[in-house]
Amino acid sequence: MGSLARLLEDxxxxxxxxxxxxxxxxxxxxxxxxxxxxxxxPLRPAVESFAAFLLRSRERARRAGTLPRSDVTVDAVLSTVRDLAGFLNDEQGKQDWALADVHDIDAFLAVLPKGRARRLTIVGQFFRFAKAHKIVLVDPARGLSAKTPKGFTGQTITLEQQRVLFRRWTTDPSVHPHEALLGILALLHGASSNEVRRLRATDIDPVNRTIRLGERPHPVPVDPAS
Structure with a gap:
């Protein structure tokens, strides 16, 4: 910009x-x-160094004529790293990036399951930078998959609690039969809530002592308690 242009801008x-x-x-x-x-x-210096690295990479991309990161992309990356730092500090009680392990990263990704793939990509970029600059010794995000785990991932109860419930459902005459049946199906046969909701009287075969649950390929043999 020339002197006249600067004067006009001012x-x-x-x-x-x-x-x-x-x-x-x-x-x-x-x-x-x-x-x-x-x-x-305690975790801020690494975040600031990573931000400077992103800007340097963007300038190199511009000089090389390749597609540089936009400001929006850089903002999104720093937002995720900021959230990760807050999670490690507040939820996991860790004030050093070197203390982060794969369980911490997996727990962080589980906070927003729908954004797992995007956030894992950003977290991987950060830890590759951190490892290259000796901020961490190992990359805790390496080996994690963007796919969410299949199967049941909710809270479970202890074996002793299961025994107490089993005795309640099979010996307590005050328990409603609906509660006992649904509890036993879930406890012994792993029946999901969806399978229980879709259960009909015609799915029960009293002669062969089997029950058809959901879309399972074969009828489930029922035990005496069921």
């Missing part, structure tokens, strides 16, 4: 007739700074 911006030509860059810098400052203090 005049128009001073009188509120135009925004500075680098206004977008200033706003983006402010957003990045807020995200970095929101990270817990």
């Amino acid at each position: 005049y128009f911006t001073e009188h509120g007739l135009a925004l500075p030509v680098d206004q977008a860059a200033r706003l983006a810098e402010g957003r990045r700074r807020r995200r970095i400052d929101a990270a817990p203090a």
Whole structure:
């Protein structure tokens, strides 16, 4: 920008007739700074170094003529790293990136299951940077899959609690039969809530002592308690 252009810019911006030509860059810098400052203090230096690395990579991409990251992309990456830092500090009680392990990363990804793939990509980028710069010795995100685990992932009860419930459902005459039947089906046969909801009287074969649950390929033999 020449001296005349700078003079005109100063005049128009001073009188509120135009925004500075680098206004977008200033706003983006402010957003990045807020995200970095929101990270817990013990983990913040690594987040700031990673932000500088992202900007250097973007400049290299521009000089090489390849597609550089946009400000929106950089903001999204820093937001995820900020959230990870907060999770490690507040939920896991860890104030050092080197203490993060695969269980911490998996728990962080489980907070937003629908965003697992996107967040895992960003977390992987950060820890590859951290390992290259000796912030961590190993990459805790390495080996994690973007796919969510199949099967039941909810809370379970202890074996002793299962025994107490089994005795209640099979010996307590005050228990309603509906509760006892549904409890036994879930406890002994792993019946899901969906299979229980779809259960009909015609699914029960009293002669062969079997019950058809959901879309299971074969009837389930029922035990004496069931």
